[in-house]
Amino acid sequence: MPARDLGSKHDCFKCGTKFYDLKKPAPVCPKCGADQRERPTQRGPSPAAERKRAPAPVEPEVEELPAAEIEEDLEEAAVEDAEATPEDE
Numbered sequence: 027m028p029a030r031d032l033g034s035k036h037d038c039f040k041c042g043t044k045f046y047d048l049k050k051p052a053p054v055c056p057k058c059g060a061d062q063r064e065r066p067t068q069r070g071p072s073p074a075a076e077r078k079r080a081p082a083p084v085e086p087e088v089e090e091l092p093a094a095e096i097e098e099d100l101e102e103a104a105v106e107d108a109e110a111t112p113e114d115e
Contacts, residue, residue: 039065042075 032046038055039062047053053062 036062038062 031049033049034047034053035044036047036053036055037044038058038060040060041055041058043055043057045056047062054060055062
C-alpha cells in the first residue's frame with residue numbers, strides 16, 4: 027500500500043503532541059488547538075519536554091558536628107584504642 031502525503035510533521039510547542047498538518051493552511055494542534063505558526067522563537071526544551079524530565083535526586087542531609095565535639099570524639103577513640111591495645115615492653 028503506497029504511503030499518502032500527510033503534509034508536514036509538527037511537534038506542538040505547547041503540549042508536545044506529534045501530528046501532521048494534513049496540508050491544511052493553518053497547522054493547528056489537534057490536542058490543544060495551538061497554532062504552530064505562533065511558536066516562540068526561544069531555544070531550549072519545550073514545556074512538554076520539561077514535564078517529561080525526571081526530577082533531580084535529593085541528597086540526604088548530613089549533620090555537621092562542631093569542631094570541639096569532633097576533637098572530643100577523636101580523643102575518646104584514641105584513649106579506647108590505647109586501652110584495648112596490649113603494651114609491648
